[in-house]
Amino acid sequence: MFNQLGLIGCGLMGGSFALALKRAGLVKRVIGYSKSPSTTERAKKLGVIDDTAESALLAVSGSDIVLIAVPVAATEATFKAIRHLVEPGVLFMDVGSTKRDVVDAARRVLKERVPSFVPAHPIAGKEVAGIAHSDAALYAGRQVILTPLPSTNPDLVQKATDVWSAIGAQVLKMTPENHDAAFAAVSHLPHLLAFAYFSAVVKQPAGDDFLALAGPGFRDFTRIAASDPAVWRDILVSNREEILKQSLRFRHTLDALEHVIRSGNVEALEDLLRQAADARGGWQMNVGGSKAPAPR
Amino acid sequence: MFNQLGLIGCGLMGGSFALALKRAGLVKRVIGYSKSPSTTERAKKLGVIDDTAESALLAVSGSDIVLIAVPVAATEATFKAIRHLVEPGVLFMDVGSTKRDVVDAARRVLKERVPSFVPAHPIAGKEVAGIAHSDAALYAGRQVILTPLPSTNPDLVQKATDVWSAIGAQVLKMTPENHDAAFAAVSHLPHLLAFAYFSAVVKQPAGDDFLALAGPGFRDFTRIAASDPAVWRDILVSNREEILKQSLRFRHTLDALEHVIRSGNVEALEDLLRQAADARGGWQMNVGGSKAPAPR
Numbered sequence: 001m002f003n004q005l006g007l008i009g010c011g012l013m014g015g016s017f018a019l020a021l022k023r024a025g026l027v028k029r030v031i032g033y034s035k036s037p038s039t040t041e042r043a044k045k046l047g048v049i050d051d052t053a054e055s056a057l058l059a060v061s062g063s064d065i066v067l068i069a070v071p072v073a074a075t076e077a078t079f080k081a082i083r084h085l086v087e088p089g090v091l092f093m094d095v096g097s098t099k100r101d102v103v104d105a106a107r108r109v110l111k112e113r114v115p116s117f118v119p120a121h122p123i124a125g126k127e128v129a130g131i132a133h134s135d136a137a138l139y140a141g142r143q144v145i146l147t148p149l150p151s152t153n154p155d156l157v158q159k160a161t162d163v164w165s166a167i168g169a170q171v172l173k174m175t176p177e178n179h180d181a182a183f184a185a186v187s188h189l190p191h192l193l194a195f196a197y198f199s200a201v202v203k204q205p206a207g208d209d210f211l212a213l214a215g216p217g218f219r220d221f222t223r224i225a226a227s228d229p230a231v232w233r234d235i236l237v238s239n240r241e242e243i244l245k246q247s248l249r250f251r252h253t254l255d256a257l258e259h260v261i262r263s264g265n266v267e268a269l270e271d272l273l274r275q276a277a278d279a280r281g282g283w284q285m286n287v288g289g290s291k292a293p294a295p296r
Numbered sequence: 297m298f299n300q301l302g303l304i305g306c307g308l309m310g311g312s313f314a315l316a317l318k319r320a321g322l323v324k325r326v327i328g329y330s331k332s333p334s335t336t337e338r339a340k341k342l343g344v345i346d347d348t349a350e351s352a353l354l355a356v357s358g359s360d361i362v363l364i365a366v367p368v369a370a371t372e373a374t375f376k377a378i379r380h381l382v383e384p385g386v387l388f389m390d391v392g393s394t395k396r397d398v399v400d401a402a403r404r405v406l407k408e409r410v411p412s413f414v415p416a417h418p419i420a421g422k423e424v425a426g427i428a429h430s431d432a433a434l435y436a437g438r439q440v441i442l443t444p445l446p447s448t449n450p451d452l453v454q455k456a457t458d459v460w461s462a463i464g465a466q467v468l469k470m471t472p473e474n475h476d477a478a479f480a481a482v483s484h485l486p487h488l489l490a491f492a493y494f495s496a497v498v499k500q501p502a503g504d505d506f507l508a509l510a511g512p513g514f515r516d517f518t519r520i521a522a523s524d525p526a527v528w529r530d531i532l533v534s535n536r537e538e539i540l541k542q543s544l545r546f547r548h549t550l551d552a553l554e555h556v557i558r559s560g561n562v563e564a565l566e567d568l569l570r571q572a573a574d575a576r577g578g579w580q581m582n583v584g585g586s587k588a589p590a591p592r
Contacts (some may be wrong), residue, residue: 031347073562123511143509172509185497186510190517192557195495196550199572201481204545212582213439213468214482215419217523219581220516221486226576227513229569233562236569240557247554249500254492258543261488261536266369266529273525273532276495280522285515286508 001025002163006063007032008056008078012097012126014069015134018048020167023136033059035070041149043131056081060090065163068094072234076105086113091156091163093120097183097231099147099176101238103249105148115153118160121145121179122169123187129228140168147176170286184242189250191224191232193241198225297321298459302359303328304352304374306339308422309391310365311430314344316463319432329355331366339427352377356386361459364390368530372401372502382409387452387459389416393479393527395443395472397534403445410436411449414456417441417475419483425524436464439582443472466582480538485546487520487528488539 005027007014014032021027032049034040040052046062053059060066060082060228068078073095093124096102099119106117124142126133144164148157161171174182236243260269301323303310305486317323328345329352330336336348341389349355349369356362356378363375371390382388392398395415402413422429440460444453457467470478532539556565 083481111387111411125513143511144451145509150321181502182509184507185503185506190493190514192553193489193550194517195569195572196553197486197489197546198576199553199568200542200546200549202572202575203549204481206477207481210478210481211480211579213419213441214579214581215438216581217421217520218482218486220519221490222576223516225572227573229566229573232569233566236553236557236565237560237562239516244554244558246496247550248492250496253496253499254489254543257492257532258540261532262540264533266533269532270525270529272495273491273528276491276498276521277523277525279498279516280494283507283510283518285510285512287440 002027002065004063005030006059006066006077008059009069010034010039011069012129012133014067015043015048015131016138017067019136019227020135020139021063024166025266026163026166031059039131046131048131048134057085065091072096072098072238074107075102079105079109083110083113086110086116088116090116091159093160094115095120095122097121097235098239099179101177103149104168114158115151118156119147142169143202144169145179146170146173147179180239180242184239184246188235188239188243189246191227192236194222194225198222236238298323298361300359301326302355302356302362303345305365306335306427307365308425308429310363311339311344312434313363315430315432316435320462322459322462335427338498342427344427345432353381356381361387367526368392368394368397368534371398371404375401375405378408379406382406382412383414385413386412388413388454389456391416391418393531394535395475399445399472402542409543410513411447412452414441414452416446416456438465440465441475442467442469443475476535476538480535480542484531484535484539485542487523490518490521494518577582
């Protein structure tokens, strides 16, 4: 049980965390700060936070758990704003979709206070952004990846594990490097491809006519192309090295498929398609409670 | 009301059409043929067809409506098998996802009998194939594209429109060329990309570990990578010219995005992402009963 959650960034992710903690009876009071005062006010009116803070630092003051839920690129500035109140024993977490850059920024800015920071990435979201879409159930049944450093306070890692578990998430631990490689492959690249594909369709002369004919396959394939551009701008830039590596792998596979299509080698084409279809047919999304993969 | 539906190809698409006609009281009897006798027997046991035919020609004999529901590449052979019984006044349709190749085959094989053939493409399907997944509601609320030739019997086009409408589909008409260009863009290319992307992930050394971390965005983006390899082999080869054109457009958009990612131009990147996200956010799938786009 925490006395006060300091929420820095009152958006979908932060708001949902605050609501989930409240619903689970894990926190007495939530104080929130957002860059835009109108957002902070809205969060208060919606009952997501109990009180507004005039700065990130004031949101930290008196809190025994702090969640930094800002776009990844704003994390370093947030660390700078709060570093004087990063005390041992207080659990600091973020929710960023990339971890190497966050961990680097934490090392640079927090220095000897870095053990208080437990980097976290909840695998959850919606295609709608903003505090108004906050949902106490957003993290239930989802995976949360923690990427602690060797110097991170193990008691705080345990506290982080307990709080995410208590709101229904399944907690995994891995290194920031393995995290970023994995999510470049299964999350960041698909977002990039969906954005690129949707743009390519919509920008051609007959694009609107084509879109009127699109069916359920198209709908699901492009769902993530509606994701928040500000969030994805940061992710795509901060993890670009791994994403471009994955994109190259994808391009090679696409080249190979197009080669057999061009040559009309239907047996080879069917083989390649079948390998993918069988593997996808046998895949199931991991959800909370199911067996976790071994940390890498 | 038809006396007898001759079903050539007892799979998901054909079986669902038979069930839908039966449920709507549009047909007295369904006779079915499949290349594999065990499939035809299964269709009969499941009540999808009332009787089995020993050849495609025998399925046509005595039928006043015929649905050819075989993989696209098998359409020409089917036309050859049945051409002697392609009589005026009998409605012949297919369900192929490509139309230029089907229309070319019809012209080549059916010759002066081609007016009886109304090429059709219902925009419906499932990621599971086979007669056992037949569903009387598969076409309800879906679009069906007819691509009649100038010589196609207009009475049969009307009959085709009526029968698809009666089972809940929304009927559009366009040329085979416009059809193939449009579906290369909104259906065939996304399938190719999903197959390529899923293969690229699963074939890398840490692929299995990565897949264990994938979330709902990945799940939806790759759903179509589980589609029937035999069906998609045919589609990708038969419409390759249009698909490769669309793939090139996609590659150019991906190149442009990667260029701004590499250069770290976050404003330009956010602009590109926002254009896609806004357009996708404003897009809605056309469903039966909604306003149809103008035929092109």
